[in-house]
Structures are given as C-alpha cells and as structure tokens.
Amino acid sequence: MATFIAIVLAAVLTNNFITVKTYGICPFLGVSKKTSSAVGMGIAVTLVMVLATAVTYPIYEYVMVPLDIAFLEIIVFIFIIASLVQMLEKIIEKVSPSLYNAMGIYLPLITTNCAVLGVCELVIGDTSALLDGAAMNFGWAVLYALFAGLGFTLVMIIMSGMREKLNCMKVSKSLAGFPISMITASFICMAFTVFTYIS
Amino acid sequence: MTAKEFFKSTSFKCIAVLLSILLICGILLTICNALFKVTDQERFDRVISEIYGQSVTTEEVKLSEVETKFDKGTINSAYKVTDDGNYLVNVSGTGGFAGTVTCWVVVKITDNAVSGIGNVIIESTQGETYINKIPSSAFDFYGDNYVAGEAYDVADIKNANLTGGATMSMTAVTNCVNTAIDFIKSQILGEEIAANPYADYTYASFIDGLKSSHAVNTDGSISYHLVINPVELTNAFEFDVVVSADKTIASITMTVNGSTYGFGADADSKVSSLVGATLDDVKAKFTDDTFAPNSDVGEIFTGASLTGTAAYRAAAFALANYDNALANAWTYADFIDKEATSYTVADSSVSYHLVINPVELTNAFEFDVVVSADKTIASITMTVNGSTYGFGADADSKVSSLVGATLDDVKAKFTDDTFAPNSDVGEIFTGASLTGTAAYRAAAYALANYDLAILLGGNA
Amino acid sequence: MKNKYGKIALDGLIFNNPTFVLVLGTCPTLGLISSASSAFGMGLTVVVILTLSNMLISAFRKIIPNEVRIPAYIVIIATLVTLARMILEKLVPDLYDSLGGFLALIVVNCIILGRAEAFANKHNVLESAVDGLANGLGFTCALTIMGIVCEFLGKGSIFGLQIMNFKIAALATPAGAFIIFGLSIAVFTYVLNTFMRSRRIKSNKIARENLLDKDAGAMPVKEA
Numbered sequence: 001m002a003t004f005i006a007i008v009l010a011a012v013l014t015n016n017f018i019t020v021k022t023y024g025i026c027p028f029l030g031v032s033k034k035t036s037s038a039v040g041m042g043i044a045v046t047l048v049m050v051l052a053t054a055v056t057y058p059i060y061e062y063v064m065v066p067l068d069i070a071f072l073e074i075i076v077f078i079f080i081i082a083s084l085v086q087m088l089e090k091i092i093e094k095v096s097p098s099l100y101n102a103m104g105i106y107l108p109l110i111t112t113n114c115a116v117l118g119v120c121e122l123v124i125g126d127t128s129a130l131l132d133g134a135a136m137n138f139g140w141a142v143l144y145a146l147f148a149g150l151g152f153t154l155v156m157i158i159m160s161g162m163r164e165k166l167n168c169m170k171v172s173k174s175l176a177g178f179p180i181s182m183i184t185a186s187f188i189c190m191a192f193t194v195f196t197y198i199s
Numbered sequence: 200m201t202a203k204e205f206f207k208s209t210s211f212k213c214i215a216v217l218l219s220i221l222l223i224c225g226i227l228l229t230i231c232n233a234l235f236k237v238t239d240q241e242r243f244d245r246v247i248s249e250i251y252g253q254s255v256t257t258e259e260v261k262l263s264e265v266e267t268k269f270d271k272g273t274i275n276s277a278y279k280v281t282d283d284g285n286y287l288v289n290v291s292g293t294g295g296f297a298g299t300v301t302c303w304v305v306v307k308i309t310d311n312a313v314s315g316i317g318n319v320i321i322e323s324t325q326g327e328t329y330i331n332k333i334p335s336s337a338f339d340f341y342g343d344n345y346v347a348g349e350a351y352d353v354a355d356i357k358n359a360n361l362t363g364g365a366t367m368s369m370t371a372v373t374n375c376v377n378t379a380i381d382f383i384k385s386q387i388l389g390e391e392i393a394a395n396p397y398a399d400y401t402y403a404s405f406i407d408g409l410k411s412s413h414a415v416n417t418d419g420s421i422s423y424h425l426v427i428n429p430v431e432l433t434n435a436f437e438f439d440v441v442v443s444a445d446k447t448i449a450s451i452t453m454t455v456n457g458s459t460y461g462f463g464a465d466a467d468s469k470v471s472s473l474v475g476a477t478l479d480d481v482k483a484k485f486t487d488d489t490f491a492p493n494s495d496v497g498e499i500f501t502g503a504s505l506t507g508t509a510a511y512r513a514a515a516f517a518l519a520n521y522d523n524a525l526a527n528a529w530t531y532a533d534f535i536d537k538e539a540t541s542y543t544v545a546d547s548s549v550s551y552h553l554v555i556n557p558v559e560l561t562n563a564f565e566f567d568v569v570v571s572a573d574k575t576i577a578s579i580t581m582t583v584n585g586s587t588y589g590f591g592a593d594a595d596s597k598v599s600s601l602v603g604a605t606l607d608d609v610k611a612k613f614t615d616d617t618f619a620p621n622s623d624v625g626e627i628f629t630g631a632s633l634t635g636t637a638a639y640r641a642a643a644y645a646l647a648n649y650d651l652a653i654l655l656g657g658n659a
Numbered sequence: 660m661k662n663k664y665g666k667i668a669l670d671g672l673i674f675n676n677p678t679f680v681l682v683l684g685t686c687p688t689l690g691l692i693s694s695a696s697s698a699f700g701m702g703l704t705v706v707v708i709l710t711l712s713n714m715l716i717s718a719f720r721k722i723i724p725n726e727v728r729i730p731a732y733i734v735i736i737a738t739l740v741t742l743a744r745m746i747l748e749k750l751v752p753d754l755y756d757s758l759g760g761f762l763a764l765i766v767v768n769c770i771i772l773g774r775a776e777a778f779a780n781k782h783n784v785l786e787s788a789v790d791g792l793a794n795g796l797g798f799t800c801a802l803t804i805m806g807i808v809c810e811f812l813g814k815g816s817i818f819g820l821q822i823m824n825f826k827i828a829a830l831a832t833p834a835g836a837f838i839i840f841g842l843s844i845a846v847f848t849y850v851l852n853t854f855m856r857s858r859r860i861k862s863n864k865i866a867r868e869n870l871l872d873k874d875a876g877a878m879p880v881k882e883a
Contacts, residue, residue: 021760022833025685026769071232071745075224075737078766082730111733112772114686114764121763174849175841178682182841189834213727220723220731224738235745237752245752 007140011147013195017115018155019188020196024115028156029181031106033167038160039153044106046149048088049119052081053145056120057138077120082111115152119145158188243278246287246303250318255282265386270395272378275301277387284308285317286383292375300371304379313383315345316376337369341376350377354434401519404428405490405512407435415528419444419654421521424454425513430492430505433457438470438513446521448476448514458506466506469499473510478518481511490515525655530647534618534640536563542652547572549652551645552582555637558620561585564634566598566641570649576604576642586634594634597627601638606646609639618643664789671793678801679847683769687761688802689840693831695818697757698806702799704747704762706792708739709771713791715739716779732775733766740765770798801843809839 017023024045031041056077064070089107093100110116123141162184171180205211247255260277267274272292279286286306305317319338340356353370395408410426420443427436437455442448453470473481482488484495492508500507529537539554548571555564562585571577581598601609610616612623620636628635677683684705691697715735716723723731744762747755755762765771774794779787807817813831815823829835 022686022689074741074763074766078733078737112767112769114767117767174845179841179845182837186834186837213724216723217727220734228741231742231745235749237748
C-alpha cells in the first residue's frame with residue numbers, strides 16, 4: 001500500500017513527466033489549444049504508455065536480459081512502440097469509428113512522443129526513487145506508466161484551460177504563439193515544484 | 200497470388216528491406232557492443248583515477264567472509280589500496296530524501312588504525328533530487344573533522360552551514376561514511392565496535408542506544424536517560440524519564456529539544472502531561488507501533504507534533520522496556536550461566552545457586568551462596584568443581600575463607616571489574632587461581648545483586 | 660552550385676532553425692539547458708547522429724519502399740543512437756551521466772525524423788549531409804546559448820566555472836527552462852522579422868530602381 005501511494009504521488013505530482021522530467025513537450029505545446037483535444041491526446045498517450053510498458057517490460061526483463069542483448073533496448077523498444085501505435089490505430093478505426101474520430105488523429109503523433117519511450121526506459125532503469133525502495137516488478141511498472149500518463153493528462157488539461165483563456169488576450173506580436181505558451185507552462189511548473197516537498 | 204507474384208509484390212519488398220535493415224543493424228550493434236562494452240573493472244578504474252589521478256594497485260576484500268550489513272548502511276565492495284595502505288569502500292547509506300545514496304569512501308589507515316577520511320565520491324543518488332545542492336566543501340568536512348572513535352553527526356555538518364537544503368541527502372552520505380569507518384574498524388582491523396546495549400529492547404529504533412542509559416533504583420523504579428533519534432525533520436531529543444514500579448511514568452523532562460525552527464519552544468512544559476501515563480495510554484495516541492507523528496499528538500503539543508511524538512516515543516520506550524531493564528540489571532551477569540542459576544529470598548537473606556561460566560581453561564563451576572541482610576557472605580560452598588587436571592582439588596575447603604566478605608573485600612583482590620585471574624588469588628587458592636577466581640566471581644555476583652534480588656523477591 | 664549548399668546551410672542554421680523557428684526537439688532542450696556543458700554535449704551528439712542518419716537515409720532512399728519508410732528510418736536512427744550511447748559511455752562517461760535519459764530519447768527527437776522525412780528522402784547524399792550538419796549546428800547553437808544564459812542565471816556559473824555567487828535557483832529548474840526558452844524564441848523571432856523586413860524593403864527598392872532604369876530606357880514592361 002505504501003508503495004502504491006509512493007507510485008501515485010511520484011508519478012502524478014513529484015516527478016510529473018511534463019513539469020519535472022520535461023518529457024512529452026511536443027504534444028504538450030502542440031495539442032493543448034483546446035481542452036477537448038488535450039483530453040483526447042492525454043488519454044491516447046496514457047493508453048499507449050500503459051500498453052508499451054506492459055509489452056516492453058517483460059520482453060526486456062525476461063528475454064533480453066537473460067539473452068544478454070540488453071544493449072538493443074532502444075531499437076527494440078521503439079520498434080515495439082511504433083508497431084503498437086499502428087495496430088492500435090487500425091483496431092480503433094475498425095471497432096469504434098466514433099472513438100477513432102475523437103482520439104485516432106492523435107495516435108500517429110505518439111510514436112515520436114518521448115513520454116512513451118521515456119516511461120519504458122524509466123521502469124527498466126534505476127527505480128528505487130519511483131517505488132520508495134521497493135523492487136520493481138511487472139505490476140508496479142504498468143501502474144507507474146498508468147499514473148505517469150494520468151499526470152501528463154492532468155498537466156495537459158491545466159495548460160489547455162489556461163491557453164483557452166489566453167486566446168482572448170492581446171499578446172505582443174513577438175511573444176504570440178510558442179513564447180507565451182512556454183511562459184504559461186513555466187507557471188504550471190512553478191506550481192508543481194510545491195509538490196516536491198512531499199516526502 | 201502465386202509464389203512468383205508474391206516475390207515481386209511490394210509487400211515482399213517491404214518485408215525484405217525492413218528485415219535486412221534490422222539484421223544489418225543488429226549485427227552492427229552486436230559488434231560495437233563487444234568493442235565498447237564498459238566492464239565493471241573499467242568503472243572501478245574510473246573511480247580510482249578520480250581519486251588518485253593515476254593508477255594504483257588494489258586488492259579486493261572478500262566480502263563473503265565478513266559482515267556487510269550495518270544499522271545505517273550496506274557495504275557493496277571494499278578494496279585495499281596497496282600503495283598507501285588505505286581502504287576504498289563502496290557503501291550505500293539509508294536515510295535519504297527518497298532513496299539511498301551510494302558513495303565511494305576512502306578510509307585512511309595509519310599504524311593499523313583508522314586515521315581519517317579521504318575523498319568521498321557520490322556514485323549514485325537514486326532519487327535524491329536535492330543532492331546537487333550540496334556544496335563540495337560538505338564532502339571535505341569528513342576529511343577535515345575526523346575524530347578517532349566518534350561518528351559523524353549531520354548536525355555538525357549543518358552547523359558548518361554546508362548542507363544547502365539537502366539535510367536528508369546529507370544524512371544518507373553521513374551514514375555511508377560512518378558505515379565505512381565501522382566496517383573497516385570491525386571487520387578489517389578487528390576492533391570492537393561498541394554494541395548497542397538496547398538492540399533487543401522494544402522500540403529500540405526510537406533511541407540512540409549508544410548514548411542512552413538507565414539505572415534501577417532501590418524502590419523498583421527505573422531512571423532512563425534517553426536520546427531519541429530525529430523525528431522526520433528534527434534533530435535528536437534527550438529526555439530523562441523515571442518509570443515507577445507500577446509501570447507508569449513517575450517523571451519526564453526534556454533536557455535537549457531537537458525541534459528545528461523553534462516549533463517545540465513551549466513543548467517543554469507540555470511534556471509533563473505524560474506523568475502518570477501507562478504504556479496503553481501512550482499507544483492510544485498512535486494508530487500503530489511505528490508511532491508516526493499525527494494531528495492527535497499535535498493537539499496536545501500545540502503545533503509541535505514532532506516534538507510531541509519524540510516525547511511519546513521516549514515514554515513508550517521507557518514503559519515498554521521496564522521488565523527488560525530489570526532483567527538486564529543484574530551486575531556481573533556475564534560471569535554466570537543465567538539459565539542454570541536460581542535464587543530464593545528468605546528473612547532478608549538471599550540464597551543463590553550459581554553456575555559460573557568456565558574461567559579460561561576450566562569447565563563450569565557451581566556454587567551455593569547465601570548473602571545475609573548486612574550484605575556479607577553468610578555461607579559459600581562449591582557443589583561442582585570445574586577445574587581440569589585436578590588443580591583445584593583442595594580448593595573446596597578454601598572457598599569457605601570467603602565467608603564474611605563484603606563486595607569491597609572481593610573487589611579488592613582484582614584490578615578491575617573484569618575479575619581476571621591473578622596471582623593474588625593464586626596465593627590464597629594455592630596453585631589454583633582459576634578455581635579461586637570462579638569462587639570470587641560467585642561471591643561478587645551474589646553480593647552485588649543482593650538489592651535487586653530482594654526487590655524482585657523471587658526467581659528471575 | 661555553391662549557392663545551393665549555402666542556402667541549405669543558412670536555412671538550417673537560421674531561417675528554419677529547428678529550435679527557435681520550428682520549435683522541434685523541445686524535450687531535451689528544456690531538460691538540459693540548465694547546464695551549458697550538457698546542452699552543448701547534447702547538441703554535438705545530435706549533430707553527429709543527424710548528419711549520419713541524413714546521409715544513410717538519403718543513400719538508401721531508392722531502396723526503401725515508401726510504405727515502410729518510417730519504421731525503416733526509426734530503426735536506422737535507433738541504431739545510430741545506440742551506437743552513440745555505447746561510445747559515450749565508453750569514452751566520455753561524464754557527458755553520458757549528465758545527459759541521462761535524454762540520450763536514449765534522441766531516437767524520438769522530432770528534428771531527426773523530421774529532417775529524414777522532409778529533406779533526406781528527396782535529396783542526394785551530399786545535400787543531405789549539409790542539411791544534417793546545418794540543422795544539427797542550429798540546434799547546438801540554440802541549446803548552447805540558452806544553456807549559458809540559464810546556467811549563468813540559475814547557478815552563477817558558465818560551463819561549470821563558478822563566476823558569481825548570486826543566483827536565481829528557480830531558473831535552473833524546468834520552470835526556468837520554459838521561461839528562457841520562450842523568451843529566446845521571442846527575441847529570435849523579433850530579430851529575424853526585423854532583418855527580413857529590412858531585406859524585403861531593400862530588395863523592393865532595388866526592384867523599383869531597376870524598373871525606373873528600364874522606364875528611363877523607354878521600355879515599359881507590362882506584366883500580365
């Protein structure tokens with residue numbers, strides 16, 4: 001239970017992917033103009049993060065490490081993620097066209113989202129900080145991916161809310177677009193530093 | 200689709216190209232991996248060159264034969280640097296902000312004794328996000344302030360204004376350094392490390408056993424001086440606690456307030472609210488045996504729940520260990536075999552049946568000793584002679600020469616409290632100084648524990 | 660012909676600077692500019708990987724079928740990144756440590772896949788190499804400049820050398836990185852726009868003068 005709480009706190013607040021690790025910034029800046037698209041992107045990323053971790057972690061831990069080919073991790077992981085995203089897109093398109101309309105357009109963007117490869121690399125690395133010292137296993141890895149994805153979605157939603165308001169403001173020409181978005185993002189990061197005092 | 204068409208189709212081309220790229224990349228990477236693999240030896244050499252700036256010869260210490268787990272850290276590997284005789288220890292320390300810190304510590308050796316600390320290099324800092332705030336001078340602190348026989352204290356580093364907001368990470372580093380010193384002293388140099396006398400007590404983790412003490416009073420109460428380990432962000436607290444024979448707190452005062460930022464300023468007076476409390480009263484304030492600080496405590500110690508928690512931990516330790524403290528109050532307990540020994544109290548005199556542990560080369564001895572109310576030996580007889588080779592054959596009769604002796608008389612025959620056999624004893628017990636020593640030890644044990652035996656009034 | 664390479668190089672370095680204009684590869688940028696030396700190290704690593712991947716993809720562009728080009732590019736890039744990781748760990752362990760997780764994440768750096776998709780699969784090897792080098796250097800310059808600013812303000816040092824004791828610690832965190840990145844883009848855009856406007860005015864002026872010259876020669880030109 002303590003480990004569960006540690007994972008939730010670390011993944012969502014103290015080690016948030018966007019505000020602390022700066023993973024997954026491209027979709028964070030690119031797809032956060034409207035709250036509806038931010039939610040769609042956030043859920044899509046979370047889904048892919050969970051699936052990718054669920055596939056790559058056992059492959060790394062039970063196939064690559066025993067075979068002593070751990071050095072191929074990047075190539076294997078990115079290949080798995082790319083295939084997974086492609087498959088997911090086809091499946092969603094076939095099974096639920098309405099879901100595909102809401103979410104499918106974000107899927108192709110996800111292959112090159114560092115948050116996905118980032119979480120796969122994180123759970124096979126040095127993880128005692130994520131788990132409050134407990135040993136990593138498959139369940140914790142997937143759970144961590146899930147909450148890291150939810151943390152990502154949370155910040156996406158906050159950001160989109162702020163940008164929707166920002167649309168009504170007059171912004172100096174040089175600052176318009178990316179600069180003002182980044183300064184907005186900076187304030188979210190500052191707010192999130194408060195959570196690093198949780199111990 | 201025929202086979203021929205398939206081989207000409209785009210799908211085949213796609214598969215073939217992708218597979219061949221994968222294959223070529225895989226082979227290329229395998230070759231490069233063989234070429235560029237960083238071995239453990241290489242990692243170690245990097246540490247060496249960072250510390251010494253040149254290559255030195257080292258000898259690995261085999262850890263399978265020695266103890267590697269210590270209270271506040273674990274030894275991962277250790278090397279003797281043959282060039283200068285120092286030791287290089289890789290150690291993980293606990294107590295950090297979110298994880299453990301692993302360091303390389305150079306322990307300097309002069310004349311077969313630890314003479315100081317050289318470089319301290321952080322190897323990995325799992326999750327210690329604040330460790331970057333530690334200035335390098337904090338690591339010099341260890342080398343500059345080594346005092347033989349004393350462990351480093353994080354509070355000292357704090358006083359030198361070195362931690363820069365990374366107190367907890369620094370705690371872990373300090374634990375690494377202290378563990379490395381303890382390891383070299385106890386496992387490599389064979390020195391005795393003062394054992395924590397309270398290790399087997401309930402709630403032993405709350406207190407600093409080496410700095411705490413207790414004494415049994417004649418009325419059956421126990422006075423403790425307890426050093427309570429830091430509670431989360433505080434420093435260590437010190438309390439004087441007296442537990443009366445009915446297992447309630449007779450008095451409790453805080454002698455050192457470990458609270459930082461002055462939160463516990465008015466807590467001193469509130470500590471006395473614990474007087475009269477039983478163990479159950481104290482436990483009721485907490486949800487479980489970890490005694491984690493909570494708002495319930497904060498209500499009593501307004502706004503100072505950490506200080507309050509420390510006070511409650513002190514009270515709990517004192518109350519829970521009342522029986523332990525009494526049972527361990529027997530003086531000279533290491534002379535006797537406690538399991539086989541018994542005593543009875545009658546008319547304010549105490550009759551013991553004592554089994555004395557072998558003295559050097561002998562077997563165990565047994566004595567029946569009666570101590571009278573004026574704390575002198577009323578009678579003493581040897582029922583089993585543990586002397587080998589018959590040296591103590593005529594010693595039986597000489598045992599009775601101890602009748603009438605006081606504790607001071609017995610002590611006077613020996614230079615110190617270890618009661619080591621000596622020629623003075625040998626003169627009385629002609630040629631049988633070991634048997635004589637056993638007799639004196641029996642007498643000393645019987646006399647010294649008279650008060651306690653009367654107090655407990657029965658078998659223990 | 661020289662002019663063509665010059666145009667490719669200028670595009671990558673300034674007019675289509677991957678960091679300031681296209682705003683690609685933001686994750687390593689934000690994660691590493693708190694230290695100038697790790698920002699510079701990341702930049703150089705990307706230069707090497709980007710140039711090599713551009714050359715390889717350009718060389719194989721006729722062999723790789725269009726349908727599987729993205730997976731093929733990713734495998735090539737991932738191989739290069741793995742190689743870079745091995746070599747750095749072996750030869751430059753300090754840089755390897757300071758880049759941390761971002762080293763593996765070069766694979767998903769949009770600049771590299773972006774250049775492969777937008778340039779290398781349409782141009783020859785030499786042009787692709789120049790493009791990779793230029794874009795890589797554009798990324799490196801942007802990262803290093805922001806790294807110096809960020810490290811100086813956030814830690815009081817430049818490339819690890821302590822210069823002053825005054826520091827704004829918040830600027831060495833992701834929050835500070837966002838602000839500095841945002842302001843840098845604003846300044847760059849402003850300078851670039853001003854420069855472009857002045858160039859446009861100048862070229863318009865030249866065109867008008869040419870027109871007047873031609874008018875003077877009593878040869879009126881009429882465009883459709």
